[in-house]
Amino acid sequence: MISNSQLVNKYFRHSKKFPHIWCPGCGIGTILGNMLRAIDNLAIDKNDIAFVSGIGCTGRAPVYVDFNTLHTTHGRALPFATGLKLARPELNVLVATGDGDATAIGGNHLIHACRRNIDITTIIFNNYIYGMTGGQYSPTTPHGDKAYTCKLGNIERPFNISALVEAAGATFVGRTTSYHTLQLQNIIKKAIQHKGFSVVEVITHCPTTYGRINRRGSAVEMLKWQKEVAVDKSRADKMNPKELEGRIVTGVLIEKELPEFCEQYDTIIEEAQNQAKGKLA
Amino acid sequence: MSKKTSYQLMQGNEAVAEGALASGVSFFAGYPITPSTEIAEILADRLPESGGKFIQMEDEIGSIAAIIGASIGGSKSLTATSGPGFSLMQENLGFACLAEIPLVIVNVMRAGPSTGLPTSPSQGDVMQARWGTHGDHPIIVLTPSSVEEAFHYTTKAVNFSEKYRNPVIVLMDEVIGHMRARVNLPPQSMVERINRVQPNMPPEWYLPYERSANGVAPMASFGDGYRYHITGLVHDAKGFPTANPNEARDNIRGLFAKIERGFREICLVDYELMEDAEHAIVAYGSMVLSARSALEQLRKSGIKVGLIKLGTLWPFPRFALEHYLPQLKTVLVPELNMGQIYREVLRVNAGKSQIEKINRVNGTIIAPDEIVKTVKGMIR
Ligand SMILES: Cc1ncc(C[n+]2csc(CCOP(=O)(O)OP(=O)(O)O)c2C)c(N)n1
Ligand code: SF4
Ligand SMILES: [Mg+2]
Numbered sequence: 020m021i022s023n024s025q026l027v028n029k030y031f032r033h034s035k036k037f038p039h040i041w042c043p044g045c046g047i048g049t050i051l052g053n054m055l056r057a058i059d060n061l062a063i064d065k066n067d068i069a070f071v072s073g074i075g076c077t078g079r080a081p082v083y084v085d086f087n088t089l090h091t092t093h094g095r096a097l098p099f100a101t102g103l104k105l106a107r108p109e110l111n112v113l114v115a116t117g118d119g120d121a122t123a124i125g126g127n128h129l130i131h132a133c134r135r136n137i138d139i140t141t142i143i144f145n146n147y148i149y150g151m152t153g154g155q156y157s158p159t160t161p162h163g164d165k166a167y168t169c170k171l172g173n174i175e176r177p178f179n180i181s182a183l184v185e186a187a188g189a190t191f192v193g194r195t196t197s198y199h200t201l202q203l204q205n206i207i208k209k210a211i212q213h214k215g216f217s218v219v220e221v222i223t224h225c226p227t228t229y230g231r232i233n234r235r236g237s238a239v240e241m242l243k244w245q246k247e248v249a250v251d252k253s254r255a256d257k258m259n260p261k262e263l264e265g266r267i268v269t270g271v272l273i274e275k276e277l278p279e280f281c282e283q284y285d286t287i288i289e290e291a292q293n294q295a296k297g298k299l300a
Numbered sequence: 301m302s303k304k305t306s307y308q309l310m311q312g313n314e315a316v317a318e319g320a321l322a323s324g325v326s327f328f329a330g331y332p333i334t335p336s337t338e339i340a341e342i343l344a345d346r347l348p349e350s351g352g353k354f355i356q357m358e359d360e361i362g363s364i365a366a367i368i369g370a371s372i373g374g375s376k377s378l379t380a381t382s383g384p385g386f387s388l389m390q391e392n393l394g395f396a397c398l399a400e401i402p403l404v405i406v407n408v409m410r411a412g413p414s415t416g417l418p419t420s421p422s423q424g425d426v427m428q429a430r431w432g433t434h435g436d437h438p439i440i441v442l443t444p445s446s447v448e449e450a451f452h453y454t455t456k457a458v459n460f461s462e463k464y465r466n467p468v469i470v471l472m473d474e475v476i477g478h479m480r481a482r483v484n485l486p487p488q489s490m491v492e493r494i495n496r497v498q499p500n501m502p503p504e505w506y507l508p509y510e511r512s513a514n515g516v517a518p519m520a521s522f523g524d525g526y527r528y529h530i531t532g533l534v535h536d537a538k539g540f541p542t543a544n545p546n547e548a549r550d551n552i553r554g555l556f557a558k559i560e561r562g563f564r565e566i567c568l569v570d571y572e573l574m575e576d577a578e579h580a581i582v583a584y585g586s587m588v589l590s591a592r593s594a595l596e597q598l599r600k601s602g603i604k605v606g607l608i609k610l611g612t613l614w615p616f617p618r619f620a621l622e623h624y625l626p627q628l629k630t631v632l633v634p635e636l637n638m639g640q641i642y643r644e645v646l647r648v649n650a651g652k653s654q655i656e657k658i659n660r661v662n663g664t665i666i667a668p669d670e671i672v673k674t675v676k677g678m679i680r
Pocket of ligand 2: 040041042044045046047076146150151224225226227228
């Protein structure tokens with residue numbers, strides 16, 4: 020396995036003025052690091068990777084790494100990635116997006132990308148909060164939890180992102196946490212290998228906003244919580260709904276093969292060209 | 301497709317689609333909206349025939365995002381819409397301005413605001429095209445006034461976008477979009493195609509936003525071995541975010557400088573009967589048609605009036621007026637809005653001549669007779 024210093028040397032941009040913008044203890048770096056490990060494991064050429072993001076703390080991930088990187092507008096990473104993928108189907112297109120970016124302002128794009136089954140790997144960094152703007156509630160903030168725009172408790176019910184994208188038609192859905200780094204790496208690896216639209220939901224921690232206002236303790240304590248509530252799908256399948264209350268099911272949740280968008284479009288091109296030839300003949 | 305020039309009957313929207321294909325557009329993303337839908341329908345059929353791609357997105361925000369993405373991948377990209385969709389595109393239009401991504405938006409204008417008069421002509425989006433996205437930025441806006449020009453201006457729009465690495469908007473009023481006319485289009489092989497300049501240095505030396513002598517930086521496509529960063533944040537020559545005041549100044553002023561350099565080339569203006577003119581009509585889009593026939597009548601009655609036809613609205617071709625103002629007693633600006641270009645004309649005129657306007661915002665056009673009457677009234 021690649022060592023940390025090798026990872027840093029190989030994938031980080033040395034021309035980019037570090038330090039990064041993330042708070043001490045933030046989970047985003049862990050997810051990014053394991054994404055790099057997954058890529059390294061698959062031995063993909065850096066030139067063949069496009070890494071696209073929206074806006075938020077999560078959205079800052081691409082600038083630090085040495086791929087073709089595109090930092091777009093809030094919620095719109097997926098349609099940018101869709102155009103790019105159609106123009107360059109040979110690229111491995113990865114998207115990093117926050118819970119707000121992906122399911123609030125970008126929710127419409129998310130469900131349509133799932134439905135289209137375009138070969139893009141989307142990693143959703145779910146920290147239950149709008150981190151970058153200082154901790155307002157997001158579509159995944161649990162009912163009753165606090166944020167700086169619902170100090171008396173959230174009265175909205177949260178999205179279950181994995182269930183949402185499954186219903187919208189994603190052909191690969193995996194979920195894990197920033198505590199379970201090996202599983203994280205493996206799921207991202209499988210998601211990249213999957214032909215079609217894949218979503219990896221990563222439960223992570225924002226000690227600065229969500230953690231503070233909900234008195235969740237330090238980053239270490241938030242990680243411990245992730246360890247405690249997570250239950251692997253193989254075990255969860257044998258548990259009843261009562262036992263699963265308050266637990267987060269992790270692992271590869273959905274994996275199926277369906278025609279991929281770009282490949283289908285290639286057959287459209289072939290057919291259109293045959294028809295055009297027919298007209299000329 | 302045809303090899304030699306030939307006459308054909310064609311609609312303005314169709315001519316836009318033909319112009320897009322002739323100038324090498326290979327990607328279209330859009331969302332249907334009257335009165336622009338024909339452009340999407342034609343390109344959905346025609347793009348795959350030449351190996352290009354079409355996608356119908358979930359909305360216009362996604363449409364412009366997708367054409368930005370495709371352009372970054374190296375495809376010449378275009379979308380077509382009307383007012384409500386153009387409003388939705390504004391945030392990402394600003395992204396394309398700042399990140400300097402070549403693309404073309406065709407806005408077949410309908411009467412607004414809001415859902416407005418969906419099938420009626422208007423020129424209400426002139427200022428929106430200029431300033432619709434937030435922040436200070438330059439923009440190129442072309443406006444055809446015939447079906448044939450719809451073809452040529454679309455090719456020019458694609459070429460300008462590639463040359464200047466800037467979004468270009470084609471503003472067309474519904475009259476031109478849906479008008480059928482006999483046109484004489486050049487074969488595709490005769491149409492000028494400008495491609496964005498690609499870097500030729502080794503990737504280690506490539507600075508994606510370092511401007512060349514012409515003010516524009518070479519643009520690598522993602523996947524071509526030049527790994528770099530594109531962001532909507534103000535950035536330095538490497539493309540990395542910066543808050544350094546000097547670097548921020550260079551970034552934003554650089555955007556303006558490249559368009560200022562190309563100002564003369566970008567400004568498309570035609571003059572009709574202006575040599576001896578004492579009066580002028582400044583018109584664009586469908587108003588040129590009314591102005592022309594008014595001109596004929598006025599000349600017959602001995603009034604020395606000419607036409608300044610604006611093909612480019614932004615940057616505003618101020619020299620076109622400055623040149624003629626000394627010989628002009630009166631200038632009339634007929635528009636299907638409340639006077640959006642009229643104000644520009646006033647600004648350039650700076651009190652020298654008498655400037656008048658005719659405005660229409662009820663979904664009908666301004667007839668030649670009204671122009672004739674107004675000019676005669678101004679002279680009296
Ligand atoms: C159109 C628009 N609206 C609002 C914002 C302000 N904004 C920036 S980041 C953000 C929320 C980000 O939350 P999330 O996607 O969960 O990412 P995180 O910061 O938690 O990683 C908001 C609302 C913006 N940049 N653009
Ligand atoms: S605010 Fe939260 S999500 Fe953002 S960098 Fe800090 S800890 Fe991470
Ligand atoms: Mg968040």
